[in-house]
Amino acid sequence: GAGVSQTPSNKVTEKGKYVELRCDPISGHTALYWYRQSLGQGPEFLIYFQGTGAADDSGLPNDRFFAVRPEGSVSTLKIQRTERGDSAVYLCASSLDGGVSNEQYFGPGTRLTVT
Amino acid sequence: SQQGEEDPQALSIQEGENATMNCSYKTSINNLQWYRQNSGRGLVHLILIRSNEREKHSGRLRVTLDTSKKSSSLLITASRAADTASYFCATGPGGGAQKLVFGQGTRLTINP
Numbered sequence: 046g047a048g049v050s051q052t053p054s055n056k057v058t059e060k061g062k063y064v065e066l067r068c069d070p071i072s073g074h075t076a077l078y079w080y081r082q083s084l085g086q087g088p089e090f091l092i093y094f095q096g097t098g099a100a101d102d103s104g105l106p107n108d109r110f111f112a113v114r115p116e117g118s119v120s121t122l123k124i125q126r127t128e129r130g131d132s133a134v135y136l137c138a139s140s141l142d143g144g145v146s147n148e149q150y151f152g153p154g155t156r157l158t159v160t
Numbered sequence: 161s162q163q164g165e166e167d168p169q170a171l172s173i174q175e176g177e178n179a180t181m182n183c184s185y186k187t188s189i190n191n192l193q194w195y196r197q198n199s200g201r202g203l204v205h206l207i208l209i210r211s212n213e214r215e216k217h218s219g220r221l222r223v224t225l226d227t228s229k230k231s232s233s234l235l236i237t238a239s240r241a242a243d244t245a246s247y248f249c250a251t252g253p254g255g256g257a258q259k260l261v262f263g264q265g266t267r268l269t270i271n272p
Contacts, residue, residue: 076258087248087262088203101259136203140258148193149260153202 049152057158066122066155070139080136127159166263179236181266183249191252196245
């Protein structure tokens with residue numbers, strides 16, 4: 046079946062602008078995760094959804110970052126007043142039900158460049 | 161912040177040789193997972209080992225876990241050029257947390 050998809054694959058925006066990044070998880074997966082990966086580093090956790098609710102948003106760096114999952118499927122990561130330091134690859138993952146031993150399946154990522 | 165440290169940061173070997181990568185972590189875990197990443201984009205899940213397991217095999221991959229030393233190793237046997245990628249270990253922390261905490265990765269290059 047289809048894997049996790051993310052759109053757009055690349056996004057270039059100017060400093061100060063607002064961006065939205067979309068994630069389509071694997072059908073039937075109730076758990077959804079956002080990570081951010083800077084060049085040469087491993088992914089860093091941002092937020093985890095179980096169904097429609099954000100179960101853990103401890104990784105969001107500041108209040109410019111916000112994510113929603115209104116119907117428990119597609120999720121949107123929103124970044125306000127973008128800064129050059131926000132440039133990174135934003136990865137989305139989903140797992141069956143968020144169980145601690147469940148594999149997380151990753152999408153191809155959105156490469157965000159803030160100029 | 162990242163929990164794990166991977167060693168070495170970069171590894172270059174000849175095709176056919178075995179490649180061993182190590183990962184250390186700091187806190188208690190429920191499981192440890194290894195991922196492969198090509199060209200800095202999507203991660204591919206390779207193998208998951210639970211905290212009560214010591215060794216696991218999948219094809220040419222062998223993973224060990226030593227919870228007393230808070231370390232894991234990934235062995236790729238009979239390497240191929242297609243194994244060239246970055247490899248990351250990721251821990252599933254204890255306490256019911258669902259997020260993965262990744263190391264910085266090992267960049268593996270297989271020379272033909």
